[in-house]
Amino acid sequence: MKWMNCLISSDVTILDTVRRLDEVSGRTLLVVDPRRKLLGTVTDGDVRRGLLSGHRLEDSVAQVMNPTPKTANNEDSRENILTMMHTLKVRQIPLVDSEGIVVGVETIEELERGPSTRDNWVVLMAGGLGTRLHPLTQSTPKPLLRVGNKPVLEIILESYIKHGFHRFYLAVNYKRKMVMEHFGDGSRWGCEIRYIEEDQRMGTAGALGLIPEPPASPLMVMNGDLLTSVNFESLLEYHQENGADATIGVREYEFEVPFGVVNMDDHQVRGIDEKPVNKFFVNAGIYVLEPSVLALLPQGTYHDMTTLLTDLIAAERKVVAFPIREYWLDIGQPDDFVKANADFVNGLE
Template sequence: MSLSPASSLLPREAELRQVMAVIDASPAKIALLVDADGRLVGTMTDGDIRRALLSGADLAAPAEKHMFRDFQVARDDDEPSHIMARLRARSLRQMPVVDAAGRVVRIETLVEALATPKPNWVFLLAGGAGVRLRPLTESVPKPMLPVAGKPVLETILERFVEAGFRRFCIAVHYLAEQVKAHFGDGSDWGVEIVYVEEPHPLGTAGALSLMPAVPDTPLLVMNGDVLTGANFSQLLDYHEAHGAAATLCLRQYDIQVPYGTVEVDGPWATGIVEKPLHKVFVNAGIYVLGPEALALVPRERRYDMTDLLAELISREQPVATYPLHETWLDIGRLEDFRKADQVVETLPP
């Protein structure tokens, strides 16, 4: 499919936050950075943004420092069939087409790669008792709390359906029948839903051992109380591109120290910083697990995702990290639940 480059073009001086907005809004899901004469000098996709964030870059940083310079292009006199063949051969989703001067005239995209339903299973954790949300959860399981007129878990499910996922396994325990009665077999959403019921709380990874069979494709796992604008197809692509046994989604969290801090060396002060801001990455409750990771989950005993990730790292299995720059909210506390209606309004269609 041919797309206009207009919504993807940015000057090379653009900031990362501008690039991020263009990628999100562009049908081609790519930012094309050009010089003052309109010639293509670099490209950026979602993966490039996340690599920049992992390297410590701020969203105000210049994109030119992080853009991809060794990009693939086609010429405007190339046969369309040849361009499609190159896309397939290199497993690319899009390719800029340039004129003799190097200016982008259109973008060719591999439509079938964007539209094909995913064979991967999605595992949703919906068994928690939601103790911190009482009294709201005394008669309703936390994933079934209404946000913007529908249960939180329904919004999560629909986000995956929009991304092309059709096979779901939902882990239930507390007030399990409410979840099962609402979602049934998934036919109302055009998907397949099966359930595993925890005999007792098994932690954030233990319920994975209850799946009837270990999937032979990467499994997406998500807490049933998280709202996010993350693109799950891009997450899966990122996991596969890195050849990871597991991929862990991260969210940057800022910690403001309310006091001036003092750096010391023995009895001597070596520096003073007034109310420093520390930036750390926290677990976002969204994962991709390969079959080799799932094989390590012990049968029917409490086991947390942190245990599984630590085991993989100890075995020198590759664990990738995927920083989220999209909307994200963990509805774990009453104050978070009160924000949820507004957060849903910010999620992309």
């Protein structure tokens, strides 16, 4: 079951809710606001009790929903969530982040079965010079810098494996032998690892042009210097449900102007905003690409991902955004590296 099919807004009528319950075979529906923040849940039993108490089919689902549902945090382990579900005697539970945003749904059947195996190839970009992290990267390539007790690229690899992925390409350049010696063929993690060896810097998209065999299914791509708890399985499902040619993970970024901003019409002052906060969605360095997209890449030349996505948009191919509300950190500066280690020790929240 695709969990996003279980989302409804609070202004949906009880009649439409009944229809939606039929569509999802009677499973629990999640009532959310426009930001996907969980407002409540509704089951067939909730609807029936509501009708018995006098509510009409034309009333909104908010009148009959459970406004205080049990939830699990998306950072919880599968074992803890399964234990919680057995304790609560529920077969389905919403996963929410620290802000109460729904990021998935777990069912007891899926947890007891374990993660499904994904045959999609995952490309992890591990060839950067890491110049901004000098002197840390003068003797160690950035992907092998340790966060907590293991290299950051190993944390990324294990996160994908946790979500059922087992086939990887590592795009390597700077100090490639160190990376290749550490990861080998992947057998230590029970996965398959191959290498894209760049003799010159190719850019994120250019490196994809060196993949020897075109993939048969959507390709996952991620920068090798990110620390995140995003659910990669949900990202892939989102890409497929939207029928996208490319999906880009995006992260909301806030920037506070440290001054009062004067709004003017010509020379006439219309207002003053004191230290306004501007919000943007920024590229989070995580992508899903359809195999057909790779045919657009020029061979043997530098090509960054921004250029590829811009070309797709210009060609009217479908490019969609996947909002990342889970923990996410780009380890680009020394301060970021310090923060990554502190966050890893305290749990990625």
